Amino acid sequence: MAESNVMLSVKDLEVYYGSIHAIKKISFDVREGEIVTLIGANGAGKTTTLHAISGLVKARSGEISFCGSNLRAMEAHKIIRLGLAQVPEGRRIFASMTVQENLEMGAYIRSDRDKVLEDYERVFERLPRLKERRRQIAGTLSGGEQQMLAIGRALMSNPKMLLLDEPSMGLSPLLVNEIFSIIRDVNNSGVTVLLVEQNAKRALELADRAYVLETGSVSMSGLASDLAADEKVRAAYLGAG
């Protein structure tokens, strides 16, 4: 995996909310086929970083490029067309729509109808709980099911890369297992993954490489297995001393 293709590259990214300096010149990259995780405490700037990538917040300076396209020059709704899909923090499914309609929204940009129909089946195979609940209003799903729906919805765009923002949030350990094995499975099928997590232990187990985000800056980076063994990381994020 040494020098395979960089798919997403973020360089010297800076984001402000008014006068709040949320992201202070961070740089990282994600190579094709990898699972990279961005870990950090609440408020470290993980969500802001993902929102800057997907265009929901505007960066003040820096470069964001995905498969050769400059994302900073692009409107948020065009970015998914490049093959970059996001599973947002707090799931943000369309609660008043049915499960099926949420998946349709995921496939909004696609015109290859036959392939889309196949992809519903693929998503339902991967997430069988959604299939039983196709016609159910999404807001009535349990937290775990909503997370699965958010993932399924993102997969319906047939992405090259998936950004996931704290998919384990608020879920029982058992459900976290299920969600993380889905992410593993999605990655095995050829989708590159950038996973943002507060649950550092689980994220480091899953990922190839990791970056630690602290108050808007990258404080450490390396192979996930190395970081998981690092004393400082263990003390700060893995609850070990």
Next chain:
Amino acid sequence: MVEFLTQIINGLSQGSIFALVALGYSMVYGITQLINFAHGDIIMVGAYATYVMLILAGTPLWAAILAAVLFCAIVGVVIEQVAYQRLLNKNAPRISLLITAIGVSMLLQNLFQIIFKSDAKSVSNVLPSFPIPVGPLEISSVTLITIATSVVIMVLLQLLVKKTRIGKAMRATSEDAGAAKLMGISSRNTIAFTFAVGSGLAAVGAVLYVGAYPSITPYMGSLLGLKAFVAAVLGGIGSIPGAMIGGLLIGLAESLTKAAGWSQITDAVVFGILILVLLLKPTGLLGRNVKEKV
């Protein structure tokens, strides 16, 4: 009893016009959280468009309706693009949007006053008018046409919103604009489309209104628009079925007040309803609590 039933039907007819207009307030609010106070004046624009086509140009009714709907849709989109778009993009405070909307409303009224003068224009016999016996009642054809047209339009609107790609994009954007963008839905296009549909519905309302009250002025949209706004709030602003129900209820409230012999206070009753709703259930009958998100 006959008198009472007749008033109910008149109320439904008047109410379905309120409903058509209330839909525009509600759909636009659902997507932008903007109370478009210029929306009432779109009725006036639609009424003048009907007048120009039908009376000045002498076209058949269908052509006048089509022209009014198209013209209002275009005016709605132009207002959105010129007056509101930048404010919405920059997340301007609500009060700026509100003041802008009031400014647009005054602009439209004054513009039409300059073009058509302020005296009332008469547009009689827009809709064929004759009595139709319904059981023991005699109902005017205009009343029944109004109700039937509104029902058809509302069914079509439901189909648009529930079944079509753009309709689903509207619902997704109104629920969570940020998440909708992540799906590839352009808020800009969706908002423009919503203004077009809302204004087109107001144009249909205008034709029906002129069918019942064939005298038009540049200010006719103010009170009608305000009442439709009350209807939207009563139903739960942002909710499409809410706007329909709210419109019908306001129409019924008006006609029953008249039937009770209190014609002078119908406006007070309508605005009394607004005050009651705001005091007792600000989200309206079918409203939902909106959470705000990036």
